[in-house]
Amino acid sequence: MNLKDLSIREDRLAPGHRLCPGCAASIIARIVMLATDKPIVATCATGCLEVSTTIYPYTAWKVPWMHNAFENSAATLSGIETAYQVMKKKGKIQKDIKFVAFGGDGGTYDIGLQSLSGTLERGHDIVYICYDNEAYMNTGVQRSSSTPYGTDTKTTPTGKASFGKDQFKKDLTAVVAGHHIPYVAQASPHNYNDLLRKAEKAFATKGPAFINVISPCVPGWGYPSEKTLTMAKLAVETCFWPLYHIEDDVWILDYDPKDKKLPITEWLKTQARFRHLFKPENADVIKRIQEHVDKDWDKLKKQCGVK
Amino acid sequence: MKKAKEGWKELEDGGRIIVAGNSVLYKTGDWRTNRPVWDESKCTQCMICWLTCPDSSIPAKDKKRIETDFDHCKGCGICAEVCPVKCIKMKPETDFQ
Ligand SMILES: Cc1ncc(C[n+]2csc(CCOP(=O)(O)OP(=O)(O)O)c2C)c(N)n1
Ligand code: SF4
Ligand SMILES: [Mg+2]
Numbered sequence: 001m002n003l004k005d006l007s008i009r010e011d012r013l014a015p016g017h018r019l020c021p022g023c024a025a026s027i028i029a030r031i032v033m034l035a036t037d038k039p040i041v042a043t044c045a046t047g048c049l050e051v052s053t054t055i056y057p058y059t060a061w062k063v064p065w066m067h068n069a070f071e072n073s074a075a076t077l078s079g080i081e082t083a084y085q086v087m088k089k090k091g092k093i094q095k096d097i098k099f100v101a102f103g104g105d106g107g108t109y110d111i112g113l114q115s116l117s118g119t120l121e122r123g124h125d126i127v128y129i130c131y132d133n134e135a136y137m138n139t140g141v142q143r144s145s146s147t148p149y150g151t152d153t154k155t156t157p158t159g160k161a162s163f164g165k166d167q168f169k170k171d172l173t174a175v176v177a178g179h180h181i182p183y184v185a186q187a188s189p190h191n192y193n194d195l196l197r198k199a200e201k202a203f204a205t206k207g208p209a210f211i212n213v214i215s216p217c218v219p220g221w222g223y224p225s226e227k228t229l230t231m232a233k234l235a236v237e238t239c240f241w242p243l244y245h246i247e248d249d250v251w252i253l254d255y256d257p258k259d260k261k262l263p264i265t266e267w268l269k270t271q272a273r274f275r276h277l278f279k280p281e282n283a284d285v286i287k288r289i290q291e292h293v294d295k296d297w298d299k300l301k302k303q304c305g306v307k
Numbered sequence: 308m309k310k311a312k313e314g315w316k317e318l319e320d321g322g323r324i325i326v327a328g329n330s331v332l333y334k335t336g337d338w339r340t341n342r343p344v345w346d347e348s349k350c351t352q353c354m355i356c357w358l359t360c361p362d363s364s365i366p367a368k369d370k371k372r373i374e375t376d377f378d379h380c381k382g383c384g385i386c387a388e389v390c391p392v393k394c395i396k397m398k399p400e401t402d403f404q
Contacts, residue, residue: 003354007367014328015363015379016335022383026361034358053330057318060363062328192358226384226397229359 001196009034010062017053017060022225024215024232025049025131026060027189029102032129032211033063035199038098041065041080045073045107048138048217049131073101075115078124085125098203099126104215105146106136109172120179120208127202130172131215141220145170148240149292150285151273158276163285168292176210177246183209185245190233194243194254201245214241222272234267239297244304253304261297264290308332331379335362339382341397343375349394356386356395 012033019026025048033040040063044050047070053060054067068076077099087093103112108130116128135153136142143153149168152158156165177184183205187195195213202209216223216231223231235241239261243254265286268274277286301307308329319325350372357365357372364380365372375386387395 003358004352004370007354007357007370007372011363013363014331015376016330016333017362018333018335019361021338021361021381022385023361026363027359027385030361030363031358054324055330056322057324058330058333059324059326060328060330189359192355224384226388228361228383228385229389 001200006034006196009037012040012062013053014060014062016058018055019048019052020218020225022218022228023048023052024189024217024228025104025133026053027228028129028131028195028213028215031189031192031195032100032102032127032199035196036098036203038096038203039063040098040100041077041084042099043068043073043077043080043101045101045103045112046070046138047104047107047136048133049102049104051138070107071111072115073103073107074112074119074126074128077101077126077128078119078122081124081126099124100203101126101128103128103130104137105130105132105134105172106144108132109146109170110144113175116176116210117179120176120181120210123181123207125206126208127199127205128208128210129199130210130212132172132212133215133217133220134169135217135220137217137220146172149289150277150282152276153273163282164273164276171296173210173212176212177249177251179208180249181208181210182206183245183247185209185211186241186243187211187213188232188236188241188243189213189215190229191236191243191255198245220273222275223270227270231267231270234262234270238262238264238267238293240264240267240293242297242300244300251300251304253301253306256301256306264293334378335381336376336378339377339380340400341382341384342377342400342403343380343382343384343386343395344398345375345386346394346396349392351392353391355389355391359385359389361385 142155364376
C-alpha cells in the first residue's frame with residue numbers, strides 16, 4: 001500500500017505524549033498500528049513507550065490498551081486473546097480483532113523473556129513488537145542483555161578499568177526463532193516500507209508473530225534528535241542490525257548492502273555512548289566488535305542461503 | 308473532548324482512562340526550540356514526514372499532509388531530515404516571537 005492510501009487510516013497514537021523529541025519508539029508504534037485496518041487491542045511492558053504515553057490522567061492510545069507490569073505484557077496479552085477466543089466461540093463477539101504487545105529490550109530480552117516464551121509456545125494469535133533501544137532508558141540508561149559490547153551505560157561506566165559493557169548483545173531474534181512460530185522478523189523504522197510490510201504480515205499471520213525493531217534513543221545513544229532514522233539506517237548498512245524474516249522456519253534476507261557494507265566505526269562514531277572506543281587504548285575493542293559483526297553477518301547469510 | 312478528570316471523587320473505577328487519545332489535551336508544543344517551516348509549494352506530498360513524525364504532529368487530510376500541529380510538535384527535526392525535496396527547514400523558535 002502506498003503512503004497516500006495509508007494516510008486515510010486512523011492514527012492509533014495521539015499527540016501529547018511525553019516521549020523525548022525524536023524518540024523512535026512512537027514512530028515504530030504508529031507505523032505498526034497503521035499496518036492493519038482491523039480493530040486492535042494493545043498492551044505495553046513498562047518502559048519509555050508505556051510510561052510516556054500514559055501519564056495519568058492522559059493516554060495517547062486510541063485503541064483499548066491495558067497497563068501491566070514490566071515483565072508480563074506477553075502474558076497479559078495472551079490472557080486477553082484467550083478471553084476473546086472464548087467470547088467468539090460463545091457468539092458474544094463477532095469482530096475480527098488483532099492483539100499486539102509492545103516491549104522494550106529490557107522488557108523483552110531480559111525480564112519479560114519467560115512470559116514471551118510461554119506466549120509463543122502456547123501459540124496465541126498475537127503480535128509482539130520489541131522496540132530495541134539497547135538499554136533500560138526510562139530509568140536512565142542501564143545495560144540490558146541487548147546493550148552492545150563496549151557501550152558506556154550507567155551500570156557499565158567507562159574509565160581506566162573498563163571499556164564499557166564486557167558482553168556481546170544477545171541474539172533475541174534467533175532465540176524467538178527457536179520457538180518455531182509462524183513469523184519472526186527484524187526491522188528498522190528508517191526502512192518504513194519494510195516495517196509496514198512486516199507488521200501487515202504479522203497481523204495477518206495466524207498464531208504468534210514477533211518483530212524486533214531497532215529503536216534509536218536520543219539521550220541514551222547520544223546524538224541530535226533529527227538523526228534518529230539515520231542512526232537506524234547506519235545500524236543496517238553496517239550489518240550490525242540486518243533486516244530479515246523467518247516464515248515457517250525459512251530464513252530470508254531482506255536487505256544486503258553487498259560491497260557497500262559500511263565499517264562498524266561509521267555507526268559507532270556517531271554516538272556518545274561509543275565515544276571512548278576511539279581512544280588509542282580501545283582500538284582492539286573496535287576490532288573485536290567488527291569481527292563479531294562480520295561473523296554474525298556471514299552466519300546469517302549462510303542461514304538465508306545468500307552468497 | 309471532555310477534560311481529563313481531576314480529583315479523586317471523579318476518578319473512574321480501577322483508574323481507567325475512558326477517553327481514548329485524550330493526551331491531545333496536553334500541549335507539548337512549548338518544548339520546541341526549533342520550528343519546522345514547511346514550503347507547501349515545493350512539497351510533493353510523498354507523505355514520508357507524516358509517517359515518520361514521532362509526535363503524530365503532521366496531520367493528513369484527503370491523502371495530503373497539512374500544516375504541522377504546533378500545539379504538539381516538539382521540534383525534533385526528523386521531518387526536515389527525511390524530506391526528499393528539502394521543503395522543510397528548521398528555524399529557531401525565537402524567530403517567531
Ligand atoms: C519489576 C520491575 N523492575 C523495575 C522496574 C523499573 N523500570 C521501569 S521502566 C524500566 C526500564 C525499561 O527498559 P526497557 O524495557 O528497555 O524500555 P525503555 O525504557 O528502554 O524503552 C525499569 C527498570 C519496574 N517497573 N518493574
Ligand atoms: S529516553 Fe530514549 S527511549 Fe526513552 S523517551 Fe527518550 S528517546 Fe525515547
Ligand atoms: Mg530499552
